[in-house]
Amino acid sequence: MDITDRLTAAAERLFDRHGYTATGMDRLTRAAGMSSRTLYKHAGNKAQLMARVLAARDRRFMARIEVESVDALFAALEDWVRDEGVRGCLFLRSLAETGGDTPEIAEAVARHKAAFHKRVGKIVGADLGHDDPALTEQVLVLFEGATHAAIYRGAGSVSAARAAAAILMGRART
Numbered sequence: 001m002d003i004t005d006r007l008t009a010a011a012e013r014l015f016d017r018h019g020y021t022a023t024g025m026d027r028l029t030r031a032a033g034m035s036s037r038t039l040y041k042h043a044g045n046k047a048q049l050m051a052r053v054l055a056a057r058d059r060r061f062m063a064r065i066e067v068e069s070v071d072a073l074f075a076a077l078e079d080w081v082r083d084e085g086v087r088g089c090l091f092l093r094s095l096a097e098t099g100g101d102t103p104e105i106a107e108a109v110a111r112h113k114a115a116f117h118k119r120v121g122k123i124v125g126a127d128l129g130h131d132d133p134a135l136t137e138q139v140l141v142l143f144e145g146a147t148h149a150a151i152y153r154g155a156g157s158v159s160a161a162r163a164a165a166a167i168l169m170g171r172a173r174t
Helices: 003-018 025-032 036-043 046-064 070-084 090-098 103-128 133-153 156-173
Strands: none
Touching (some): 003 036, 003 090, 036 046, 046 090, 070 133, 070 156, 103 133, 103 156, 133 156
């Protein structure tokens, strides 16, 4: 693993666990095992590092939801929360922490959420055999809601959302 990848992985763990604001550059240098000079050389500033973390997270997450059905989408989310934990969406948490006032973060979040919406639309369309923008929005809201409800209700929230999505899909097919 090269320095930039090592730094990005360490930063993701810290930002995901402690948040953007509470994760200082000193903590990042210790976690990455490098000097602050090396960190700044490879990461730029903290906002740039967070944008890099979000881009890496986007790639991993979007690869996990390369599926053809809504049920498989929620199964992938069940796998994600089992593997990654139930801390909610790092994209939305980082946007909330910065109030949308940090351009690098706001842009990374906007890109991810637009790509995620598009992916959900493709999954719904593949599952139904035709596009359904209203159903896409409902599935997306269930998915996002389950991701956040899992923080305080546990991973069973994702299973509940999966069951609700199955009902929506069943009704859309009739």
